[in-house]
Amino acid sequence: MKKRIFVPGLVLVFVLALTPLLVLAQDDIEFEEFVTEDEMLTLSYPSEWVHEADTGFFPTFMAGTTEHALAQMNEDVLMPDSGDIMLFVMVVPVDILAEAGLEPDNDLALAELTTLLSGMFLEPDDPDSDNQPEFAEAAEVELDDELVVGQIEFMDNYLHGVFMLRELDEALFVITLVGTPLDEFNENVVAIGEQTISSVAYAGTREDLLAAIMAGPQVEDAPEGAMAADLDGAALVAERCTICHTADRINNAEKDEAGWTATVDRMIGHGAQLNTAERDAVIAYLSGM
Ligand code: HEC
Numbered sequence: 001m002k003k004r005i006f007v008p009g010l011v012l013v014f015v016l017a018l019t020p021l022l023v024l025a026q027d028d029i030e031f032e033e034f035v036t037e038d039e040m041l042t043l044s045y046p047s048e049w050v051h052e053a054d055t056g057f058f059p060t061f062m063a064g065t066t067e068h069a070l071a072q073m074n075e076d077v078l079m080p081d082s083g084d085i086m087l088f089v090m091v092v093p094v095d096i097l098a099e100a101g102l103e104p105d106n107d108l109a110l111a112e113l114t115t116l117l118s119g120m121f122l123e124p125d126d127p128d129s130d131n132q133p134e135f136a137e138a139a140e141v142e143l144d145d146e147l148v149v150g151q152i153e154f155m156d157n158y159l160h161g162v163f164m165l166r167e168l169d170e171a172l173f174v175i176t177l178v179g180t181p182l183d184e185f186n187e188n189v190v191a192i193g194e195q196t197i198s199s200v201a202y203a204g205t206r207e208d209l210l211a212a213i214m215a216g217p218q219v220e221d222a223p224e225g226a227m228a229a230d231l232d233g234a235a236l237v238a239e240r241c242t243i244c245h246t247a248d249r250i251n252n253a254e255k256d257e258a259g260w261t262a263t264v265d266r267m268i269g270h271g272a273q274l275n276t277a278e279r280d281a282v283i284a285y286l287s288g289m
Contacts, residue, residue: 029046029192030046030047030048031044031045031046031047031195031196031199032044032045032046032047033199034051034053034061036053036055036059036061037053037055038055039203040055040059040202040203040204040208041053041055041059041061041091041200041201041202041203042199042200042201042202042203043061043089043196043199043200043201044195044196044199045061045063045087045196046063046065046087046192048065049063049064049065049085049087050063050064050065050066050067050069050070051063051064051070052070052074057213058090058091058092058093058209058213059090059091059202059209060088060089060090060091061088061089061090062074062086062087062088062089063087064084064085064086064087065083065084065085066081066083066084068080068081068084069081069084069085069086070086072084072086073086073088078156078158078159078179079158079159080158080159080179080180080181081181082181082184083184084180084181085178085179085180085184085189085192086159086161086177086178086179086180087176087177087178087192087193087196088175088176088177088178089174089175089176089177089196089197089200090174090175091168091172091173091174091200091202091209092117092172092173092174092175093171093172093173093206093209093210093244093271094106094170094171094172094173094206095206095210095243095244095270095271096117096120096243096244096245097116097244098244098245098249098270099120099244099245099246099249100116100120104171104244104270104271109140110140110148110149110150110165110167111138111139111140111150112138113150113165113173114138114150114151114152114163114164114165115135115138115152117163117165117173117175118135118138118152118154118163118165119135121163121175121177122135122154122156122163122177130157131156131157131158132156133154133155133156133159134154134155134156135152135153135154136152136153136154137152138150138151138152139151139152141194143194143198144198145198147166147198148166149164149165149166149194149197149198150164150165150166151163151164151165151190155182155185158181158182159179159180159181159182160179160180160181160182160183160184160185161177161178161179161180161185161189162177162178162179162189162190162193163175163176163177164176164177164178164193164194164197166197166198166200168200168201168202169205169206171205171206172202172205172206172209174197174200174202176193176196176197176200177193178190178192178193178196206271207271210243210271210273211273213243214239214240214243214272214273226277227277228277228278228280228281228284229281229284230277231277231278231281232281233281233282233284233285233286234285236274236278236281236282236285237250237282237285237286240272240273240274240278240282241267241272241282243272244270244271244272250286255286255287256287257283257287260283260286260287261283264279264282264283264286265279
């Protein structure tokens with residue numbers, strides 16, 4: 001059964017009437033394979049579209065019908081002009097559930113995960129912002145090759161789109177977002193997102209991904225025999241502790257040294273990358289905050 005995501009009544013009639021035509025139109029779009037420079041991420045995207053990839057943080061790919069669409073994604077201002085279609089793909093580890101206070105091995109259904117992650121990605125950081133997205137109900141949609149993706153349609157003051165979620169394996173997800181201006185959204189846009197998310201392959205594991213990020217460019221791994229006092233605890237926290245959740249989670253916590261020791265060791269258990277000297281430097285910094 002192919003479940004469709006919610007669309008308001010009138011639009012639904014319109015879309016259903018046009019479906020055969022739009023499916024044909026979508027078949028006309030040629031897709032092209034893209035591989036990141038590190039050869040970890042492979043996917044297909046509409047071949048005429050401008051695009052770029054970023055492997056500095058979570059592996060990311062962005063494409064758009066126009067330079068404007070691409071530039072907006074880069075600036076995280078999603079206010080498309082007429083004719084813009086935005087396509088955003090990111091591979092994320094299950095650990096980002098920590099942002100919602102959940103354990104990484106949490107066993108949520110795909111639709112629930114889709115709801116949770118779409119909120120994390122699309123709701124503005126500022127709760128007072130007057131551009132709050134509205135979400136339809138999340139659905140699990142079976143694509144042609146028996147692949148199931150979570151989908152949730154959303155709309156804010158400028159952007160109408162679908163957020164999609166697919167489990168690559170039990171510890172890695174791929175999210176895909178497609179969006180257009182409010183009155184230009186249609187099934188064709190959804191189909192582009194579906195085709196792209198189906199095509200994504202990532203060559204690594206969750207562990208590869210976390211290790212690559214935490215071996216970040218700013219803070220070198222402490223050399224063997226380094227003393228905690230020589231290390232920059234603040235920089236280490238900023239780099240190694242803000243991957244699975246934001247710094248707010250740390251800034252909002254009040255703990256003494258024993259409390260931070262227990263927390264930091266638990267975080268290492270979750271996958272935070274700190275050697276002994278780095279661990280001690282982080283605990284000393286957090287206890288003195
Ligand atoms: C690999 C993912 C990951 C990394 C990296 C990570 N955390 Fe966490 N963090 C979690 C998860 C999962 C939770 C929620 C479950 C829990 O509390 O164990 C969490 C919750 C927290 C909390 C709230 C719970 C509490 O004990 O107060 C704090 C504070 C925290 N982390 C601090 C840190 C610090 C400091 C670092 C860097 C040393 C860090 N985190 C790095 C995954 C991570």
